[in-house]
Amino acid sequence: MTDYGHDLMFGIFTTPTVQPVRHAVDLAVLADRVGLDLVTFQDHPYQPSFHDTWTLLSYVAARTDRVHLSANVLNLPLRHPAVVARSAASLDLLSGGRFELGIGAGALWDGIAAMGGRRLSPGQAITALGEAVHLIRELWAVDKPGGVRLEGEHYRLDGAGRGPAPAHPVNVWLGAYQPRMLRLTARIADGWLPSLSYLPGGTADLAGMNEQIDASATAAGRNPAEVRRMLNVSGRFAPSGRAQFDGPPVQWAEELAGLTLKDGVSAFILAADDPATVEIFAAEVAPATRELVAAERNTVQR
Template sequence: MTDYGQDLLFGTFVTPTAQPARYAVDRAVLADRVGLDLVTFQDHPYQPSFHDTWTLLSYVASRTERVTVAGNVLNLPLRQPAVLARAAASLDLLSGGRFELGLGAGAFWDGVEAMGGRRLSTGHAVDALAEGIGVIREIWTADRRGGARFDGDHYRLHGAKRGPLPAHDIGIWVGAYKPRMLALTGRLADGWLPSLGYLPGGTADLTDLNKHIDEAAAEAGRDPAAVRRLLNVGGRFTAQAGGFLDGPPQRWAEDLAGLTFEYGTSAFILADDDPAAIELFAAEVAPATRELVAAERSR
């Protein structure tokens, strides 16, 4: 069993559909009103049926008061990292520290190439993501003297001015599944953000995937517990308990608390656009899960 001791977060993974225009915004405002911690949106800039994710994040931040916003995850191949760093810092400042940076290496290369991006091999995409994180952190170090410099194969900085300084230490959360990406997460990232539905073996896969992150973090001289483990989850709310995340809110709470104790998951992001499910997740699942985890940790 592995509990990294992180405080628990609960959020939503809302489809950024462009029609109706305010579909995603209304669900984000609901998440804020009912007290969830996070609102996240997928990022597919080549998909015209979706809003541009950055525009949506900015608009939602302006329409909400407490909830943190994040991409789940932003497509780095179509978002130049130095510009993204400044945009992230600006949004964090304007929202009062309510932004976290979810990043991905890219996957749908036909779409990326159609939008003018570079088609990269898997290995080069991982390398580019590592360089992109380096560039972003260089721009954010506004308290350092001299221009930002970075000499990579994919991204470079030649004395770029640093800043602005974000309102808080923005976390970089990486979407990763394969060994090289998991190792990158352990070395460089503040969080790991996969989707449970993408794991062929379900929750059992988390043991091996966590191991890759932990080993890479340790080799880099980092505490593995410094890498928050997030998870996009989905299921059904029903009166009678069925399988995993299939049943009443108390069953959900028991299943999610089990993920915390067994795999160290500390942030649960509901992939469901149904307003009733969002409200139930906030009103009953989140507090019950926190209660179960707090009770176990106190022992």
């Protein structure tokens, strides 16, 4: 059993649908009002039925006051990392330090190629992601001398000026599933952000994947707890329990608390496009989960 001790975070993963035109915005405003910690949107620039994610994030930042914002996850192959670095810093500054950088190597390569992006092999995509994260952090590092120079396999900078610096230390969260991506996450990321629906064995897969991250982080000289474990979840609220994440809010709270205490997950992001579901998650599930985790942690500390 592994509990990395992080404070819990609760958020939503909302479809950035174009129609109704402000549906995603309204859900984000609701999440802000009911006290959730995070609002995220998927990023598929080749999908014409979705809003552009950067534009949506910027618009939502202006419509909200306290909630943090992130892509879930940003499509690197169609977004140059030098531009991402400056865009992220600007949005973080303008929002008062509320932006986090969820980013991925890319997956739907037919759509990426249709938009003019390069079709990369899995290995090339992972190398490109590692270069991109390094490049982004270098551009944020305004206290270092000189411009940023990088001669990578996929990205090249020749003395690019540093800055602007974000308003706060922006977290870099990687979506990762395969061993090489997990090793990269362990070496360079602030958080691991998978979707439960993509894990063939469901929550049973988390233990083995956590072990891979822990071992790679230790080998890289990092404390494994430096990598926050996050999870996109989906399900429904029902009067009685039928299955995992299919039951009353108290069941959800028990299941989420178990994932924190057993598998170290400390950020739960609910895939939801229904306002009532968002309100239940914020008003009933999040506080109950926090209480259960706090009680168990207090017991262990005694």
